[in-house]
Each structure stands twice: as structure tokens, then as C-alpha cells.
Amino acid sequence: MMERKERKPYWKHTKWQMLASVVPFLILIIVLPLYAESLNTEKFLGFPLGYFLSAHGIVIVAIFTIASFVNRQDAIDHWHGAHEDT
Amino acid sequence: MTLTSRTRFVNPRLGTYFGIFTSLLVGLVLLLLIFEQLGISEGILRWVMLLGPLALYAGIGAAVPTNEPIDYFASGRRVPAGYTGLGLASSAMGATGIVAMSGVFFLIGFDALWLVIGGVGGFVLMGVMLAPFLRKFGTFTVPSYLGRRFDSRAVRLLSAGLLAVPMLLFLAAELSMGAYAASWLSGESTALMMMLLIIAMIATFVVGGVRSLNWSGSAQAIAALLALFVPVAVVAVMVTNFPLPQLTHGPLLRALVGQEAAQGVPIVDARSFTFLIPDQSHAAVAKRFTAPFGSVGSATFIVATLTVMAGVAASPWLLPRVTMTPGVYETRKSLGWATVFFGLTMLTVSAISVYMRDFMSDLVREHGASIPSWMQQLVDLGFVQVDLSNGPLALTSFKIARDAVLLSLPIAAGLPDVFTYFAAAGIVAAAMVAAGATAVALANILAEDVVGGASWDPLPTEPRLWLARIALVGVVVLGGVLALLAPTDPLRLMFWSLALTASCLFPVIVLSIWWKRMSAFGAMAGLACGFGVAVLTILAGAADVLGLTGPLAGLLGIPAGTLGVVLASLATPGPSRNMLELVREIRIPGGEVIYDREMRKLRLKQRDRT
Numbered sequence A: 001m002m003e004r005k006e007r008k009p010y011w012k013h014t015k016w017q018m019l020a021s022v023v024p025f026l027i028l029i030i031v032l033p034l035y036a037e038s039l040n041t042e043k044f045l046g047f048p049l050g051y052f053l054s055a056h057g058i059v060i061v062a063i064f065t066i067a068s069f070v071n072r073q074d075a076i077d078h079w080h081g082a083h084e085d086t
Numbered sequence B: 001m002t003l004t005s006r007t008r009f010v011n012p013r014l015g016t017y018f019g020i021f022t023s024l025l026v027g028l029v030l031l032l033l034i035f036e037q038l039g040i041s042e043g044i045l046r047w048v049m050l051l052g053p054l055a056l057y058a059g060i061g062a063a064v065p066t067n068e069p070i071d072y073f074a075s076g077r078r079v080p081a082g083y084t085g086l087g088l089a090s091s092a093m094g095a096t097g098i099v100a101m102s103g104v105f106f107l108i109g110f111d112a113l114w115l116v117i118g119g120v121g122g123f124v125l126m127g128v129m130l131a132p133f134l135r136k137f138g139t140f141t142v143p144s145y146l147g148r149r150f151d152s153r154a155v156r157l158l159s160a161g162l163l164a165v166p167m168l169l170f171l172a173a174e175l176s177m178g179a180y181a182a183s184w185l186s187g188e189s190t191a192l193m194m195m196l197l198i199i200a201m202i203a204t205f206v207v208g209g210v211r212s213l214n215w216s217g218s219a220q221a222i223a224a225l226l227a228l229f230v231p232v233a234v235v236a237v238m239v240t241n242f243p244l245p246q247l248t249h250g251p252l253l254r255a256l257v258g259q260e261a262a263q264g265v266p267i268v269d270a271r272s273f274t275f276l277i278p279d280q281s282h283a284a285v286a287k288r289f290t291a292p293f294g295s296v297g298s299a300t301f302i303v304a305t306l307t308v309m310a311g312v313a314a315s316p317w318l319l320p321r322v323t324m325t326p327g328v329y330e331t332r333k334s335l336g337w338a339t340v341f342f343g344l345t346m347l348t349v350s351a352i353s354v355y356m357r358d359f360m361s362d363l364v365r366e367h368g369a370s371i372p373s374w375m376q377q378l379v380d381l382g383f384v385q386v387d388l389s390n391g392p393l394a395l396t397s398f399k400i401a402r403d404a405v406l407l408s409l410p411i412a413a414g415l416p417d418v419f420t421y422f423a424a425a426g427i428v429a430a431a432m433v434a435a436g437a438t439a440v441a442l443a444n445i446l447a448e449d450v451v452g453g454a455s456w457d458p459l460p461t462e463p464r465l466w467l468a469r470i471a472l473v474g475v476v477v478l479g480g481v482l483a484l485l486a487p488t489d490p491l492r493l494m495f496w497s498l499a500l501t502a503s504c505l506f507p508v509i510v511l512s513i514w515w516k517r518m519s520a521f522g523a524m525a526g527l528a529c530g531f532g533v534a535v536l537t538i539l540a541g542a543a544d545v546l547g548l549t550g551p552l553a554g555l556l557g558i559p560a561g562t563l564g565v566v567l568a569s570l571a572t573p574g575p576s577r578n579m580l581e582l583v584r585e586i587r588i589p590g591g592e593v594i595y596d597r598e599m600r601k602l603r604l605k606q607r608d609r610t
Helices: A004-034 A049-080 B014-038 B042-062 B069-077 B081-137 B142-150 B153-186 B190-205 B210-240 B245-262 B298-313 B319-324 B328-367 B373-380 B402-412 B417-454 B461-485 B490-504 B506-514 B520-542 B550-571 B577-586 B594-609
Strands: B384-386 B398-401
Touching: A004 A049, A004 B081, A004 B298, A049 B081, A049 B245, A049 B328, B014 B042, B014 B210, B014 B417, B042 B153, B042 B190, B042 B210, B042 B417, B069 B210, B069 B319, B069 B461, B081 B142, B081 B153, B081 B210, B081 B298, B081 B319, B081 B328, B081 B398, B081 B402, B081 B417, B081 B490, B081 B506, B081 B577, B081 B594, B142 B153, B142 B417, B142 B506, B142 B520, B142 B577, B142 B594, B153 B190, B153 B402, B153 B417, B153 B461, B153 B490, B153 B520, B190 B210, B190 B417, B190 B461, B210 B245, B210 B319, B210 B328, B210 B402, B210 B417, B245 B328, B298 B490, B298 B506, B298 B550, B319 B328, B319 B417, B328 B402, B373 B384, B373 B402, B398 B402, B402 B417, B417 B461, B490 B506, B490 B520, B490 B550, B506 B520, B506 B550, B520 B550, B577 B594
Parallel strands: none
Antiparallel strands: B384 B398
């Protein structure tokens, strides 16, 4: 169980991790479809690039975001002693 | 000190059991394929494909009876991350997501992507901002969490009442989509199939509650995903010699771009605020597949994406599922799995629509004025309407029903009929997962928060479980009756339910974790404002007063909910020390699950009394 004085630094760390995970993701999902039309002239794996980035690209970015969040947040939990006992 | 240990609690034989189920399902499909070639009558094949899997799910559901609240309401907290993620993804998408979206992708191409992006974004938001904290709190329903967080029965009741609306809408949508697929498969009327689905759901879920929901739901999700992936993988091998349709439809898409230009499919440039999503009627291909913002403007694309993100993240039928994992770390991982499964399925759905457009475009290129046998079959089934009067065929001479695109692909590719029946059975399975998740969540809300909400102490075990079971039967029947009495486009119902959830619940539940200053009045104001503004916007959209229909209602609803929370919390006294301590505890993953601790203290208190 975490010490009382670790609570504030733990939450600060967690809050910044949340912003670091969510904000780049939000920016990407707004920007990528807006640029799709001009990117569609290029190709990648046979796909028009704009479509590929908006569909497959965003799915890959989402999986990467949440996977890195899970790992980072677990590291933060262990650093501050806030992790669960298993 | 928490007592849960992952290795001790999770059933190590889950993989074996689901391997057996998958083998049974695959065996059934192979057997029916053989029987089809042997000339067994079509009616028998269809009925076996419909009833066989339903019997399997009911068998799994009935094999896990429960008589403890932690088993009935939270599956014993023994569901590992992969299965939770599978259940989350299939409950979010449901049959509507699979069937209607394949049609929407076919008709408007790129412009359908906001639902995909919104869905995966919703899971990212849920995983980062909501799920781990709700798992630490550990209550069985969302209104219970809100009530205990703010120590207010009023919040509990209000949230239970307001959340029932989007849940009923989604339940009706899923049941009607499931009944549509079942009635296509069996040839009987929709009403009869709705009754069959209701009986199947009751038989599957009532014995074990959430425990049955979880395990038979995993089976149903596996069936739905197989039924979605296998036919399109076969088509992918036929067309591109490589079985991964999500990746191989790339060169096909580029060829399609060229053909669409040659055949005169329009490039439409929509104004920023257009939002034209196809409904269930027959419609021709509206625009080129990869050209963005033809039916949906760029501004509405973004608004709709954000609303769906908030709606999925705060879905009251998805959030209780995160409390079934063995721990907070597993919950975070389960959201990762949910993102994987949801993204994969949606990419498959878009691949299906690309292959379908490819078949249609080949038809126009090669056949001139006559139509091939597979198209005639689609016309006979009522899926497509052809206009032969204007000379040579163009892509726009064909009007296809939005909800028939998924079932049309195996027919267009010339696959044996059993593949189409399998796709229909998969749709029924997907409908059962989503409808089951919603019905069980709503029934638990009714039993725990509405009827049992008068006191913080829950009812004694047996009456509590029986109340929940009776509520489940009632909710399922009510959903079926609603779906039959008020037949609306299921996709539109899903949009409304997402917009309502996003406006009503998302601001309240996110701020309840991330803002310590929030008070009970803030919660009530947020719920009421968000819900009210969203409903008014949807009604105004339906009456053509304001053009913000469907998911765009979130444009006004989410800010209204947030403002309600912030202003009401700042205007009322701050939270007490107890509540602040509670919030600090919610934010730390370690330590005992808060709800389990409350129940443990309650049991000790009751033991002391006797």
C-alpha cells in the first residue's frame, strides 16, 4: 500500500501520463482525416495513403496509445508503490 | 490488503473450453456445407444454422449457475483481459455496427470512418480515464458508483432513470437487427423471430446473470467474428490470392478509384455541416469510396467522431464489464484488447464493402446491358433493385439496401449458400451479445439501484438475485416489445443512444474521478442538463428546426453537461473530508476494492448483530 506522502506525486504523474496519452491521439484523429484528400494521391501497400492513414493508421495509433499507456501507467504505479498486490 | 490473486482466480481451462466451442461451431458449419452439397433441403440447413448456435450459447449460459452476488453481478471478478476486451468490443459494435456499417461503408466509403475512429477512440478514453478507477471502486452498476461516490441516493436514482433511456434505445436497435437477420435466415416473420430471440436470451442469461453473459457472450462474440472474417477471407483468396482482407483490399481500392472515375461516379464536395448517412431504403452508390467529405462534411465528421468517442467511453452497458477483471492492471489491458478487436472488425467491415463495390464495378465493366446470375439472385432476394431502362448499366443503376450488403457478399462471390447462412447466424450472435449486455446491465440497474436503491445496504442474497433475474426477464421483453412497436432504423437508434450517453454520463463520470471539487449537486445538474439538452437537440433535429441530428447532438449536449457539472459544483458547498478521502482512494489502484470492502464490513456488522 502506498505511503501517504506519495499520493500527491503519484497523482501528478498519473495526470501527466493521461494527458500524454490522450492529447496526441486526439490531435491525430482530427488532423489525419482532414489531410486525407491531399494524401490520397500517394500510395502505401496498394492503399491510397489518405484512406489508409485515416482507417488503418488510426486503429494502429489507438492500439499503440493504449498499449503504451498500460505499460507506462504500470511503471508509474510501481514507482510510487501504488500497484496492486498479486 | 487485497486478497485477489490472478493465478488463483482465473479458470485455467478457459482456452480449452472456448476451443471446444469454436470446434463445435466450425464443425457445424462444415457439416452443413457437406449437407448442402449432398442436396439436403434448404429449409433444414437454415433452421439448423439458426438454432444450432443458439442452443450452444444457451448451453454455455446454463452451465454457469450462480448464487452469490459477486458471481451474478460481476462474474466472480474472474474474467481475464482478453475475454473482457472481446465482450467490450462486440457489445459496443453489436449487430448494428457490423451490418449497418458495412452498408454505410459501401454507400459512402470514407465518410463512414467517423464511427470507426470514434469507437477505437472511445476505448482509448475509457481505458485511460475511466475504467481503472471504476474497477478500483468495484460497484456492479454505474448508478451505484455515482451514488456512493457522492453519498447521495438522489444521484443514484436520477442516473438510473436517465441512463435507462439510451440503454433501451440500444436494446431495441440490437433486437430488431437480430430479428431481421433471424427472419431472413429462417423465413419466418420478424415478430416470431423476436420472440425466439427473447426466449433464447432469457434461457441463456437468466441462470447465471453476468457470469452467463460473459461466457456465453464470449462464445457469441467468437461466432460473430468468425462469421464475419471467414466469408470475406475466402473472397479475398478468390480475388487477391491472399487471405488477409483487411490488408489486401489496398490494390483493389486503387483499381476501384480508377474504375469509379471511368464510370462517372460523382465526386461530391459537401459543405462543412452536411450529415447524410444512408437509411434502410435502397440507395445507389453516392460517391467515390476514398474521396473524403462527400456525404459528411469535415466539421460534422469531427463532431460525430468526438461524440461517438464520448458515448462509447461512457456507455453504461460497457462500463460495468470492466469490473469483472481480476484487477486494475487487467482492466487496463482489457481495454487494449477491446481496441484491437473493435478496430480489426471495423477494418474487416470496410474490406467487405470494398470487395462488394469491386464486384459491382466488374459487373458494370464486363456485362454491358445484361446482369449475371448472382445479381439476379440478389434482385430476387430483394437486396438490390436494378434500373435497366436507361441503356448500358452504370454503377448508379443499382440500388442496394444498406442492411443487405453484408449478406450480399458471399452471394456475389458465388460461395455456397451456407456461407450466407453463417453470416446471418453471426449477425444473430452479435445482436445477442450487445442486446444481452444492455439488457443485463439495465436489469441490474433496475434491481440494485431503483428497487434496491432505497437503502445503501443491499438486499439479502436470495431475494437480491431473484429480483435481478425477474428484472432481466422484464427488460428483455420490454426491449422486444419496443422494437416491434416502434420500428426505427437501428443505426439511428444507436446514434441517439450514443449521443445521449455522451451528453448525460460522460462529463459526469469523467469529472467525478478527475475533479475532487465536484459535488452531488454537480452530478445531478450535469446529468439533467446533458440529458435535457441532448434530447431537445435530437427532437429539434427530427423536427428540422436545427440540423444537429443523431450523433451531432453531442455538439450541444456534452458542453451542456460539462457546464452543468462545473457551475453547480462551484455554486454548492465543497465535498466533505470523507468524500475527498474516497476520491483519493479511487485514484490509487492498490488496496482493497472499495465496494468489496463495504460489503465485507456489512457482513461483519450483520454477523455482530445476530
